[in-house]
Amino acid sequence: MNPPRPIPRLDAENRAFWTGGAEGELRLMHCEDCKSFFHPPRLVCRNCLSEKVAPKAVEGTGVVDTFTVNYQAWMPNLEVPFVIARVAIDGAPGVFLTTNIVNCPVDDVDVDDRVRVTFEQQGDIYYPLFEKIS
Amino acid sequence: MNTRDAFVSGVGQSEVGMRLTRAPLLLTLDAVKEALDDAGLGIDQIDGVSTYPGKAHGYLGFSPIGADELIDALGIRATWYAGGGEITSQLGAVAAAAMAVRLGQARHVICFRTVYEAAAMSRPEEFPPIRREKVEGYTQWTAPFFAISAACWTAQYAMRHVKRYGMTREQLAQIALTGRANAALNPRALVQKPLTMDEYMSSRMITSPFCLHDCDRFTDASTVIIVSAGDALDEVKATPIRIAAMAGAVDRLSWDQAEWMACYATGPELWKRTDYKPKDVDTAQLYDGFSFQTVAWLESLGFCEVGEGGRFIEGGTRIARDGELPLNTFGGQIGGGRLHGFGFAHEAVVQLRKQGGARQIPGDPKLAVAASGGGPLATALLLARD
Numbered sequence: 001m002n003p004p005r006p007i008p009r010l011d012a013e014n015r016a017f018w019t020g021g022a023e024g025e026l027r028l029m030h031c032e033d034c035k036s037f038f039h040p041p042r043l044v045c046r047n048c049l050s051e052k053v054a055p056k057a058v059e060g061t062g063v064v065d066t067f068t069v070n071y072q073a074w075m076p077n078l079e080v081p082f083v084i085a086r087v088a089i090d091g092a093p094g095v096f097l098t099t100n101i102v103n104c105p106v107d108d109v110d111v112d113d114r115v116r117v118t119f120e121q122q123g124d125i126y127y128p129l130f131e132k133i134s
Numbered sequence: 135m136n137t138r139d140a141f142v143s144g145v146g147q148s149e150v151g152m153r154l155t156r157a158p159l160l161l162t163l164d165a166v167k168e169a170l171d172d173a174g175l176g177i178d179q180i181d182g183v184s185t186y187p188g189k190a191h192g193y194l195g196f197s198p199i200g201a202d203e204l205i206d207a208l209g210i211r212a213t214w215y216a217g218g219g220e221i222t223s224q225l226g227a228v229a230a231a232a233m234a235v236r237l238g239q240a241r242h243v244i245c246f247r248t249v250y251e252a253a254a255m256s257r258p259e260e261f262p263p264i265r266r267e268k269v270e271g272y273t274q275w276t277a278p279f280f281a282i283s284a285a286c287w288t289a290q291y292a293m294r295h296v297k298r299y300g301m302t303r304e305q306l307a308q309i310a311l312t313g314r315a316n317a318a319l320n321p322r323a324l325v326q327k328p329l330t331m332d333e334y335m336s337s338r339m340i341t342s343p344f345c346l347h348d349c350d351r352f353t354d355a356s357t358v359i360i361v362s363a364g365d366a367l368d369e370v371k372a373t374p375i376r377i378a379a380m381a382g383a384v385d386r387l388s389w390d391q392a393e394w395m396a397c398y399a400t401g402p403e404l405w406k407r408t409d410y411k412p413k414d415v416d417t418a419q420l421y422d423g424f425s426f427q428t429v430a431w432l433e434s435l436g437f438c439e440v441g442e443g444g445r446f447i448e449g450g451t452r453i454a455r456d457g458e459l460p461l462n463t464f465g466g467q468i469g470g471g472r473l474h475g476f477g478f479a480h481e482a483v484v485q486l487r488k489q490g491g492a493r494q495i496p497g498d499p500k501l502a503v504a505a506s507g508g509g510p511l512a513t514a515l516l517l518a519r520d
């Protein structure tokens with residue numbers, strides 16, 4: 001049994017990201033002026049400096065940009081090995097999420113794998129993990 | 135050389151070890167005294183202090199001594215000082231000092247980095263470990279996925295080189311093998327035993343492609359670099375080393391949104407600011423908190439093309455002490471200890487002055503590059519003996 005995942009402190013900027021999974025949605029910050037997504041979520045668009053920004057759901061699919069198979073138990077009882085990956089999010093060019101690739105053997109993960117979000121709930125937080133699209 | 139340039143006038147270092155009992159302020163004092171003796175300066179001639187990342191309240195092992203604390207403790211009368219983590223990595227503190235002396239804000243600046251992580255972990259009652267209820271800032275984008283160590287973040291950049299450019303573990307091993315071979319000739323190095331390829335290949339994995347030997351380890355030490363103004367060199371007795379160029383970069387302080395580590399923007403910028411070329415460099419001292427960071431620096435600084443770093447170091451002869459580009463001759467952080475950036479500038483000065491003893495590179499080295507930082511922060515210094 002893994003230890004609990006570290007819990008993000010929710011605030012006005014990050015709440016939609018960490019709780020969107022309750023409705024099954026992966027929500028990224030989106031700019032109404034230049035129509036771009038950006039991450040981490042902030043109260044201003046880093047592409048055009050507009051304040052007309054709001055969380056918006058994306059499809060929830062993406063591509064493994066790079067990854068590492070982690071063998072070191074950084075916390076007591078952490079189950080290893082597991083995969084940490086950087087996923088490029090479909091429909092949101094330039095946005096990457098650090099995440100875990102789950103529900104497959106660690107040796108099955110490779111760059112360019114197509115993946116889909118799957119949420120893991122822990123209290124108020126819905127952690128966006130990803131699994132391979134077979 | 136002109137009087138408007140900034141120079142390294144002295145370097146010093148404390149004992150380097152793990153779980154030292156000597157207090158971090160006194161380790162810093164040891165390094166300060168050695169650097170003052172080296173430069174031929176007295177503490178009363180010091181009028182500036184610069185450090186990275188400032189005193190880390192709540193995580194004292196990482197940085198137990200602040201600049202203002204050192205100023206007060208050693209009775210320094212400063213006209214300029216700085217200390218903080220919001221700068222382009224560890225050697226950014228040296229670059230800031232160079233700017234200060236060039237602009238006449240100070241004449242002789244003590245730049246220091248004191249680390250005490252091994253001792254702090256062994257004495258938790260004195261140095262309580264961080265206990266966070268919740269994660270925030272950029273940590274919230276990695277820690278919730280158990281990507282807790284910079285090893286995991288850096289490994290993903292390394293894996294991209296494995297997949298995109300065909301970098302192999304045998305190639306990457308040369309950073310650790312070279313560092314450990316050099317460390318064996320450095321009396322102050324943390325690890326004195328050389329490493330074999332068999333030991334490297336059979337060691338346990340930490341986070342692929344990194345095994346145990348690709349990672350530096352917690353160290354207790356203090357390193358001091360004294361930066362002096364060009365018009366104050368008449369007070370200095372040591373051979374001054376000119377800071378011929380410096381560059382740094384930060385795009386965004388994030389280990390996952392930036393496609394390339396900040397070194398890739400820093401290297402080309404360094405060469406824009408000087409007439410020297412990569413081929414003029416006699417030795418490179420490049421950050422190796424994790425082995426791949428050195429590979430990235432070699433590419434960034436134009437010693438080879440992007441993607442060619444693995445092949446550049448393959449076999450290790452090119453980066454050996456008698457090779458065309460002697461690398462991390464004090465052992466790097468993997469062999470020499472996690473001096474956290476400052477060790478690279480210290481060693482560049484030692485080599486340019488031909489004071490390396492058993493590890494001294496052959497010939498008449500006149501130009502060295504020292505670089506610190508991995509991930510979103512990077513600083514490079516070009517150091518010249520005129």
Ligand SMILES: [Zn+2]
Nearest residue numbers: 031034045048
């Ligand atoms: Zn915008």
